[in-house]
Amino acid sequence: MAKKQFKTESKKLLDMMINSIYTHKEIFLRELISNASDAIDKLYFRSLTDPSVTLSKGDYEIRIIVDEAARTLEIRDNGCGMTKEELESNLGTIARSGSFDFKNEGGPKENADKIDIIGQFGVGFYSAFMVSDRIAVTSRAYGSDEAYRWQSEGVDGYSVEKAEKDGFGTSVVLKLRPDTDDERYSEFLDEYRIKGLVKKYSDYIRYPIRMEVTKSRRREGSPDDKPEYEEYKEDETLNRMIPIWKREKSEVTDEEYNNFYKEKFRDYDDPVRVIRQKTEGVSDYIALLFIPARAPYGYYGRDFEKGLQLYSSGVLIMDKCKELLPDYFSFVKGLVDSSDLSLNISREMLQHDRQLKMIAKALEKKISDELIKMQENDRDKYKEFFREFGTQIKYGVYSDFGAHKDVLKDLMIFRTSMGNEMTTLKEYVSRMKDGQTKIYFAVGDSREQAELLPQVEAVTAKGFEVLYLTEEVDEFALMMLNNYEGKEFLNVSSDELDIASDEEKESLKAENEAAKEMLDFMKEAIGDDISGVRFTNSLKDHPACLSSEGALSSTMERTLGKMPGQENAGIRAEKVLEINSAHPIAGKIRELYDSDKEKLKKYAKILYANARLISGLTITNPSEIGELVTSLMVGD
Numbered sequence: 001m002a003k004k005q006f007k008t009e010s011k012k013l014l015d016m017m018i019n020s021i022y023t024h025k026e027i028f029l030r031e032l033i034s035n036a037s038d039a040i041d042k043l044y045f046r047s048l049t050d051p052s053v054t055l056s057k058g059d060y061e062i063r064i065i066v067d068e069a070a071r072t073l074e075i076r077d078n079g080c081g082m083t084k085e086e087l088e089s090n091l092g093t094i095a096r097s098g099s100f101d102f103k104n105e106g107g108p109k110e111n112a113d114k115i116d117i118i119g120q121f122g123v124g125f126y127s128a129f130m131v132s133d134r135i136a137v138t139s140r141a142y143g144s145d146e147a148y149r150w151q152s153e154g155v156d157g158y159s160v161e162k163a164e165k166d167g168f169g170t171s172v173v174l175k176l177r178p179d180t181d182d183e184r185y186s187e188f189l190d191e192y193r194i195k196g197l198v199k200k201y202s203d204y205i206r207y208p209i210r211m212e213v214t215k216s217r218r219r220e221g222s223p224d225d226k227p228e229y230e231e232y233k234e235d236e237t238l239n240r241m242i243p244i245w246k247r248e249k250s251e252v253t254d255e256e257y258n259n260f261y262k263e264k265f266r267d268y269d270d271p272v273r274v275i276r277q278k279t280e281g282v283s284d285y286i287a288l289l290f291i292p293a294r295a296p297y298g299y300y301g302r303d304f305e306k307g308l309q310l311y312s313s314g315v316l317i318m319d320k321c322k323e324l325l326p327d328y329f330s331f332v333k334g335l336v337d338s339s340d341l342s343l344n345i346s347r348e349m350l351q352h353d354r355q356l357k358m359i360a361k362a363l364e365k366k367i368s369d370e371l372i373k374m375q376e377n378d379r380d381k382y383k384e385f386f387r388e389f390g391t392q393i394k395y396g397v398y399s400d401f402g403a404h405k406d407v408l409k410d411l412m413i414f415r416t417s418m419g420n421e422m423t424t425l426k427e428y429v430s431r432m433k434d435g436q437t438k439i440y441f442a443v444g445d446s447r448e449q450a451e452l453l454p455q456v457e458a459v460t461a462k463g464f465e466v467l468y469l470t471e472e473v474d475e476f477a478l479m480m481l482n483n484y485e486g487k488e489f490l491n492v493s494s495d496e497l498d499i500a501s502d503e504e505k506e507s508l509k510a511e512n513e514a515a516k517e518m519l520d521f522m523k524e525a526i527g528d529d530i531s532g533v534r535f536t537n538s539l540k541d542h543p544a545c546l547s548s549e550g551a552l553s554s555t556m557e558r559t560l561g562k563m564p565g566q567e568n569a570g571i572r573a574e575k576v577l578e579i580n581s582a583h584p585i586a587g588k589i590r591e592l593y594d595s596d597k598e599k600l601k602k603y604a605k606i607l608y609a610n611a612r613l614i615s616g617l618t619i620t621n622p623s624e625i626g627e628l629v630t631s632l633m634v635g636d
């Protein structure tokens with residue numbers, strides 16, 4: 001029979017998988033057991049709502065069968081099984097539902113190279129190739145008389161053929177690889193090893209995981225003084241079957257939580273935080289939530305689906321209940337088990353379910369409390385968390401017209417001119433100087449760029465702290481907040497920056513009035529791009545800078561200009577070109593105004609282009625500026 005090829009992505013992945021020096025080969029067992037348990041869950045759930053399925057909970061089991069002579073390990077379940085088509089589509093490709101995206105579009109770029117590809121998504125079934133060189137999956141869908149066998153020896157492809165199988169469900173038979181000098185695959189035929197693995201990873205599985213184990217007993221009739229022993233086989237249930245979330249928190253080790261998380265939510269990293277909430281009274285529920293260490297592939301992309309698993313008294317009724325999580329906490333993984341929910345609740349009903357809304361509200365509060373705790377007690381961990389999910393939090397502040405800002409404002413951390421540590425707004429305010437009324441911020445693509453802004457120099461020279469906003473969403477988030485504890489935010493590049501003393505202001509005013517004619521002449525030369533030219537005395541070393549008038553800052557201009565369809569919409573911040581009155585350039589332009597007005601025009605244009613570049617804006621007339629600079633270089 002002709003072999004079918006895996007889809008290309010699957011092939012690549014499979015190759016990586018098989019050849020990976022992944023140290024935890026043992027996880028294949030938890031993956032297969034988990035698939036078996038999911039398959040039983042599906043059938044069990046159907047039995048609760050569909051009278052034609054006449055099975056009760058006690059009928060289900062997952063069975064592990066070892067055949068040392070044949071060197072095979074079998075995992076068998078009596079769950080929903082798969083049809084021929086399902087075998088092909090479920091096991092023939094990994095790239096189902098587009099979850100597998102090598103290009104990582106829309107993901108956080110800076111981390112792209114750090115992400116361990118294998119670790120980023122559920123490889124589930126395929127992990128079995130780490131320990132076996134041939135896999136046969138025989139399956140019969142519940143309600144069908146036909147069984148099929150899917151077989152594969154790895155990357156070259158797979159085949160599907162008709163097969164015989166008693167009863168419904170699925171059997172996965174692994175032919176273990178031969179032992180090598182470095183790897184002993186036969187360990188997975190060892191009873192104790194298997195028992196240990198089930199305890200470690202699959203103890204909470206709700207259905208019995210059974211295996212025939214070897215026991216020893218005294219041979220009947222053997223003499224007391226010379227007892228003889230014989231071996232016999234007996235079925236043993238290897239798991240305790242209590243869902244981990246139903247066990248007392250103090251009883252469960254961190255490792256157990258971590259293993260559960262990794263298995264259930266397909267992550268290879270431990271979560272940075274485990275949150276458990278149990279309430280009784282108005283609504284009865286237990287929530288077990290995890291904050292992942294890394295944003296999953298495609299997290300910031302459009303196809304990402306948020307949600308928590310929803311259980312009703314231990315039975316899974318929905319895999320991704322999105323009503324339980326607000327968008328800004330969409331990175332949270334986990335589950336909610338409530339005894340108050342009806343089993344056949346539909347999606348539409350869920351949206352309006354009061355119970356669910358109350359749970360969602362309580363979870364939101366719990367998650368933000370836990371994040372604050374982490375921020376206060378373990379800043380390094382929090383920084384890691386924020387690097388992964390901070391953007392989402394900031395979008396949360398900005399979204400829905402600021403409806404969630406009170407929950408989120410203390411979760412944001414920013415870079416600052418005060419040392420290398422990131423700071424919360426609360427910390428900033430607690431450090432504010434006497435008489436400081438504003439929270440200053442500067443915007444740039446990076447900390448370094450923001451730091452170099454002429455106005456930052458001016459503000460920090462007065463002893464004020466400046467927040468560096470390096471992400472596009474930052475400024476929007478602060479604008480939405482408007483103030484923190486009554487202190488307004490102020491962009492240091494804004495014309496409202498007012499850090500000069502009364503005396504300084506007076507003298508500047510006089511200076512600007514005296515030079516009015518010249519400054520207007522320069523504005524004329526530059527054109528309508530700016531609303532004026534004036535002297536400033538707040539710059540230290542820089543010759544000139546741009547400041548914005550009105551609400552729209554230069555960065556926002558940049559951001560809005562980058563939005564699709566807006567490139568040429570001509571959204572412009574009102575800008576003023578400010579010239580450092582203490583810089584030699586001030587003397588130079590005065591001199592030119594008297595001696596060579598044509599040359600002053602060139603100077604004005606170049607100063608403006610310079611100031612734009614420092615602010616991170618592009619210039620619209622690069623060739624003109626290029627020519628002007630050269631003409632001055634050659635002395636025209």
Ligand code: ADP
Binds near residue numbers: 082091122125126
């Ligand atoms: P995942 O479990 O993450 O979806 P897997 O590669 O482990 O990925 O499995 C792919 C699919 O194959 C599953 O989603 C399920 O539909 C199907 N499947 C795997 N194992 C079984 C099984 N024992 N019984 C029924 N279906 C199964």
